[in-house]
Amino acid sequence: MSTELVNVKELPNLHQLEASPRELSSEYWTPETEGEYKVGVVLEIKSEIYENESGEQVELPCVIMLSQEEDGTFNTIRNGSKRLVATIENAIESGAISYANTPVRITYVGKQKNKTNSFRSDKWSVKPLIIS
DSSP states (O other): OOSOOSOGGGOOOGGGSOOOSEEEEEEEOOOOSTTOEEEEEEEEEEEEEEEOTTSOEEEEEEEEEEEEOTTSOEEEEEEOOHHHHHHHHHHHHHTSSOTTTSEEEEEEEEEEEOSSSSOEEEEEEEEEOOOO
16 A cells, blocks of 8 residues: 555645645534434434443444534534434334435424333434425
8 A cells, every 4th residue: 555645746835735624533422401402314223332430342333413503613422322222223114214315404302201110311402304
């Protein structure tokens, strides 16, 4: 593999170029208040490696989303809530949304008690956005 990826003699002065409105680094989105939301497009569901409370590494499927801020800039966020991942997977499988194509609003609804145990899980609303 060649170490020279770009012919530097052909590059313009990069200091004079405008930066893209998309931030390429990503952050884990942990909503804090009910009603908090993100708008954008779901890029993929991808397994990420995280360290749990006991220090062991676990693989966690995460929704990866290109999120638009109100100022028009974009950043990449991820969230591994099992309910959110399942909702997005079902929406993709049913054709209700498609990766990188359907704009959506993902809203944090709050914590809901699980029916099968005494824990509480995050609850979400996922709605396609209509472009008129």
